Amino acid sequence: MISVVPKWSDLRLVGNSKVVKLTIFMPFVGYLILFNNEIINYFELSKSALGFDPSITESISFSRLYQLYFGLMIVGIASTLFSIFCPPIVKANNDEYSYYEKELFSMTTKRIAQISDSLAELVTEDKKSELKSLTDSYNSAFRDANQLKYSGNVTESEVQSVAEKYKKEAIADILKLEWSFRIESMPKLRTAIVMLYGAGFFILLYPSANVFFRVCSVVWGKF
Structure with missing residues (x-):
């Protein structure tokens, strides 16, 4: 029976990415996203700069911050597991x-x-x-x-x-x-890492796609 769980050599394509590795530090910098007044002010300015209806931007701004945070957290957990348990010969080659x-x-x-x-x-x-x-x-x-x-x-x-x-x-x-x-070692752990990566990237990408279509609908409605 052929396993459908990606091998460590496949996970390496994501796990060894420098961008993905940075998510490991997400717990330490989460407050920069959730509790930083500068970021909150940025969203307030964005409403005026873009000229959108405040009721629309208000509904998407802060929820997106939380989704960004938790999405990066989940990807960070997956990256941490990959970094700890991926066989050294796979990470190095x-x-x-x-x-x-x-x-x-x-x-x-x-x-x-x-x-x-x-x-x-x-x-x-x-x-x-x-x-x-x-x-x-x-x-x-x-x-x-x-x-x-x-x-x-x-x-x-x-x-x-x-x-x-x-x-x-x-x-x-x-x-x-x-x-x-x-x-092919540790198949259960590889499965868990794949699920975490999948959930994390979905949380990160879905809101972006949702915002994109909502903004497009607003812009399209002006013409």
Whole structure:
């Protein structure tokens, strides 16, 4: 069954946005929106500057402030959850290929062991067996290359390059397995974040669209 919940790599497009990240600070700056006299005066001036009926602008001004505040708060909560729980390798890389390029040529035996130990505690038994097989392939790369030499398939000078090739293939498969697991981890949390983003953006966008159509109706009525 294919999951319809966006993966962490999909949520990254929103969660890593600099604009969306700023909503994390919304609880600390909320008073600037709700309790700032300058903003209230701005709305009072807007009524006169635009020449609209005060009864119309009065009904939309302050309720929009509250909607803006709560919309940003909800998006901020979603952004905070994303920032805390999104796997670091997803936050730090645009896609799996960026991750491969970054790790492939700087991988060490210690790093391989760290990845394997970390994943072994989380993945299913099938994936655990696959991970062990890949780790064994990495560790036995030089021995396997030597066996090819003894069978006459490679020369002495080619053993090292063949061993490196085997290691890189094993590393690529391990990284692929790790990336695949990380982007699909914590499905319930990903669902909650998607719902919060959806609710927050709806609250932010719906009033704007509503105001736009109401203002257009007023302007259109003057012609």
